[in-house]
Structure formats: C-alpha cells, structure tokens
Amino acid sequence: MAAPLDLDQLQSFCAIADCGSFTEAARRVNKTQSAVSMQIKRLEERIGQPLLSRDGRSVSLTQQGDVLYAKARRMLRINAEIADHFSDRDLAGSIRFGVPDDYAVRLLPVILSSFQRTHPRIAVDVSCVASEHLLAGMRSGRHDLIVFTQGTEQNFGELFRTERMFWVASHGGQAMATDPLPLAGGPSLLHLAP
Structure with a gap:
C-alpha cells in the first residue's frame, strides 16, 4: 500500500x-517561499505528474493539478472536521469575509447572528463589494473567505452553489421588443459581451 499523501x-x-x-x-501557510517550493517539488515527485x-x-494548475486540487480540498476539509470534533478548545481569532452587496442585506444578518452564537470568540470583519474586487482581495490576502457571483475563474476556491439566470418581462410589455435592450445594473454588467 502506498504511503499517505502529506496534508501539509x-x-x-x-x-x-x-x-x-x-x-x-508561503505567507498564508506561514512558511518560507523556498520551503513551499520544496513541498511542491516533493508532492509532484510523489504524484509523478x-x-x-x-x-x-x-x-496555474495543470490538468492533473486541477484533478488533485478538488480531491485535496476534500481531504483538508475532512481533516479539519476530525480535528475540530476532537478538540476541546474554543475557536478564537478573526475572519476577513467578503460578500457581494446583493447577499449582504438579505442573508448576512441571519448567518452572522447564528455564527456568533456558536463561535462567540471569533470576530468577523465583513466587506460588501463587487465580486471582481472580492476575487482580487482573496488573491492579495485581504480576505480569508469570500462568496462571489461574477468573474468566476477556474481553479479558484470551491464551488458550492450555482443558480440559473432568467430574463423576466411583463405580459404585453414593450421592453423585450426594444433593440438594443436597455439595461440597468451594477459594474459587473459592464463586462458582458454584446
């Protein structure tokens, strides 16, 4: 039987x-860049790809890296769940969380209230900005966790939900017959191709 993969x-x-x-x-995992480079070299040798x-x-991820990423995320999540289950310490610290405005008003108060009851020693710093700014903030280390709805990229984070989009117009309305169709929206609409 092959030796288990190194979670670190x-x-x-x-x-x-x-x-x-x-x-x-390297900054995120509290290691030197050379230590992280060595870890990746050993992991690639172990995987053989x-x-x-x-x-x-x-x-960026290679095709094999993409496959490993999804499976590695699951392994790390299960490891964290096991460690958390058997830990007798209360979690403490802070989380920098980013979310688009459209989720903030309706969902965030309920979620944060529930989270605060179960994790009273964790401070949550919330930023409500457009998804493209959230992605940049995640990459630069300004956010620890984000929810984003626009500007999705492959190999970034974990997809936990998708929603279908619908065009809605009133019966007998004239808006759909207009060419071009006038739209009002936030900054993310500016990135749509004609």
Missing part, C-alpha cells in the same frame, strides 16, 4: 492554486 504539502499546494503565487501562498504550470510570476 496539500495545504501549500491548495494555497498556491487559490492565490496564484508562491510568495502569497507536474501539478503547476509556471509562466514568469504567474502560476
């Missing part, structure tokens, strides 16, 4: 995939 190496690998940078990943594609300063 997987954590560094996922940090690189999340932020696209060895330097930022290249996992990351390096192009100058940018880093």
Whole structure:
C-alpha cells in the first residue's frame, strides 16, 4: 500500500492554486517561499505528474493539478472536521469575509447572528463589494473567505452553489421588443459581451 499523501504539502499546494503565487501562498501557510517550493517539488515527485504550470510570476494548475486540487480540498476539509470534533478548545481569532452587496442585506444578518452564537470568540470583519474586487482581495490576502457571483475563474476556491439566470418581462410589455435592450445594473454588467 502506498504511503499517505502529506496534508501539509496539500495545504501549500491548495494555497498556491487559490492565490496564484508562491510568495502569497508561503505567507498564508506561514512558511518560507523556498520551503513551499520544496513541498511542491516533493508532492509532484510523489504524484509523478507536474501539478503547476509556471509562466514568469504567474502560476496555474495543470490538468492533473486541477484533478488533485478538488480531491485535496476534500481531504483538508475532512481533516479539519476530525480535528475540530476532537478538540476541546474554543475557536478564537478573526475572519476577513467578503460578500457581494446583493447577499449582504438579505442573508448576512441571519448567518452572522447564528455564527456568533456558536463561535462567540471569533470576530468577523465583513466587506460588501463587487465580486471582481472580492476575487482580487482573496488573491492579495485581504480576505480569508469570500462568496462571489461574477468573474468566476477556474481553479479558484470551491464551488458550492450555482443558480440559473432568467430574463423576466411583463405580459404585453414593450421592453423585450426594444433593440438594443436597455439595461440597468451594477459594474459587473459592464463586462458582458454584446
């Protein structure tokens, strides 16, 4: 039977995939950049496949890296659940959480209230901004956790929900017959192709 994969190496690998940078990943996992590079080298040797594609300063996942990322995320989550279950310590600290405005008003008060009851020693710093700013904030380390709805990218974080979009117009209305169709929306609509 093969030796188990090193969770510490997987954590560094996922940090690189999340932020696209060895330097930022090293900061997130509290290691030197050379230590993280060595972990990735050993992980690639263990897997027998290249996992990351390096192009100058940018880093992206190879096809095999993409497969490993999804599975590694599950392993790290299960490991955290086991450690949390058997821990007798209360969690304490702070989380920098980012969410788009459209979720903040309706859902955030209920979620934060419930979270505060179960984790009273964790301070949550919330930023309500557009999704493209949340993605940039996650990459730069300004956010620890985000929910985003626009500007989705492959190999970034974990998809936990998708929603279908609908066009809605009134019966007998003239809006749908207008060409071009006039729209009002936030900054993310500016990125839509005609």
